[in-house]
Amino acid sequence: MLRVLVVGAGLTGSLCAALLRRAVAGPLYLALWDKEGDAGRMITAKSPHNPRCTVDLGAQYITCTPHYAKKHQDFYEELLAHGILEPLTSPIEGMKVQEGDCNFVAPEGISSITKHYLKESGADVFFKQCVTQINLKNNKWEVSKETGSPEQFDLVVLTMPSPQILELQGDIVNLISEFQRQQLASVTYSSRYALGLFYEAGMKIDIPWAGQYIASNPCIRFISIDSKKRNRESSECGPSLVIHTTVTFGATHLENSEEDVQKLITQQLETLLPGLPQPVATKCQKWRYSQVTNSAVNCPGQMTLHCNPSLVCGGDGFTHSNFDGCIASALSVMEALKNHI
Ligand SMILES: Cc1cc2nc3c(=O)[nH]c(=O)nc-3n(C[C@H](O)[C@H](O)[C@H](O)COP(=O)(O)OP(=O)(O)OC[C@H]3O[C@@H](n4cnc5c(N)ncnc54)[C@H](O)[C@@H]3O)c2cc1C
Numbered sequence: 001m002l003r004v005l006v007v008g009a010g011l012t013g014s015l016c017a018a019l020l021r022r023a024v025a026g027p028l029y030l031a032l033w034d035k036e037g038d039a040g041r042m043i044t045a046k047s048p049h050n051p052r053c054t055v056d057l058g059a060q061y062i063t064c065t066p067h068y069a070k071k072h073q074d075f076y077e078e079l080l081a082h083g084i085l086e087p088l089t090s091p092i093e094g095m096k097v098q099e100g101d102c103n104f105v106a107p108e109g110i111s112s113i114t115k116h117y118l119k120e121s122g123a124d125v126f127f128k129q130c131v132t133q134i135n136l137k138n139n140k141w142e143v144s145k146e147t148g149s150p151e152q153f154d155l156v157v158l159t160m161p162s163p164q165i166l167e168l169q170g171d172i173v174n175l176i177s178e179f180q181r182q183q184l185a186s187v188t189y190s191s192r193y194a195l196g197l198f199y200e201a202g203m204k205i206d207i208p209w210a211g212q213y214i215a216s217n218p219c220i221r222f223i224s225i226d227s228k229k230r231n232r233e234s235s236e237c238g239p240s241l242v243i244h245t246t247v248t249f250g251a252t253h254l255e256n257s258e259e260d261v262q263k264l265i266t267q268q269l270e271t272l273l274p275g276l277p278q279p280v281a282t283k284c285q286k287w288r289y290s291q292v293t294n295s296a297v298n299c300p301g302q303m304t305l306h307c308n309p310s311l312v313c314g315g316d317g318f319t320h321s322n323f324d325g326c327i328a329s330a331l332s333v334m335e336a337l338k339n340h341i
Pocket of ligand 1: 012034061131132194244287290324325
């Protein structure tokens with residue numbers, strides 16, 4: 001039986017897993033490990049008071065350009081057919097709209113996209129499994145994690161941000177050529193914070209828009225009434241809000257405590273939306289690797305670190321930071337693996 005490990009349960013990893021399941025005809029054991037308790041940057045947090053009150057803390061909506069509408073048509077059709085994506089109908093003030101673009105939201109939360117692919121993959125998904133070392137033993141990959149015994153695989157796909165690939169120890173350190181190391185090191189990311197606010201059922205937030213880009217605040221770049229953005233306003237659960245900071249604020253306060261950062265965001269929010277009611281719960285999320293600002297040069301979609309056995313890297317660091325960037329990377333990973341599965 002072919003044993004495959006995908007590291008990272010974000011959009012690229014979950015897509016790679018689903019595509020591998022569809023492509024491998026013979027017996028396949030597919031495992032997916034992620035160091036966090038949630039799947040990547042497309043996450044939806046739940047209120048501790050009401051699991052139906054949710055907020056998208058990372059990606060907000062999917063913008064489909066005419067180019068990708070054609071190129072990735074099957075992916076869009078599948079998610080629309082399952083009701084995982086719906087057209088964005090609520091107003092987002094300050095959003096840059098290019099002619100021909102379509103915007104979609106995930107009514108059940110943006111994490112429903114990765115959950116769909118994880119389910120499709122039938123993979124054994126393990127959260128809180130941080131990969132620490134990758135060694136080559138008897139022509140197989142022996143992968144070590146922070147806790148538990150190492151496990152052996154015939155093929156490994158890494159989908160974490162490039163700096164986290166470079167942190168891995170073991171034989172992988174020597175397998176990465178100097179040129180590849182430079183390519184991986186050249187990938188840069190912006191950093192931001194996101195603050196989610198959950199409100200009680202019945203609470204009204206009297207704002208005409210579902211989202212707004214803020215041009216002139218040093219701390220806050222984007223605010224969304226998440227429940228309204230996703231067309232999921234209901235009397236049974238309260239509204240939810242998400243605030244994204246500017247990149248400059250994110251970089252300046254990257255090493256501060258989340259508590260201190262939350263205070264600063266809350267103060268600025270009060271100046272932008274005075275008189276907002278008190279939330280019943282909050283969630284502050286640091287995005288150290290938020291969006292790719294420079295992707296890996298000259299390695300479109302993926303980077304092959306080793307063939308036979310295969311060790312391939314994918315993720316938005318090899319394309320660009322959005323839904324289509326992750327699909328493009330997952331397809332390139334599959335292309336690189338096609339003769340080995
Ligand atoms: C604030 C914000 C707003 C955004 N807005 C949008 C938007 O509106 N529309 C859009 O299309 N995109 C948006 N994006 C970008 C989009 O979310 C990303 O491009 C996409 O989610 C990247 O997916 P990925 O699978 O490549 O990486 P990730 O989602 O980062 O997944 C990588 C995974 O690897 C795991 N990992 C790392 N190291 C290890 C290890 N050693 N062992 C095990 N697991 C490990 C991580 O925990 C993580 O879950 C936004 C992103 C952010 C942060």
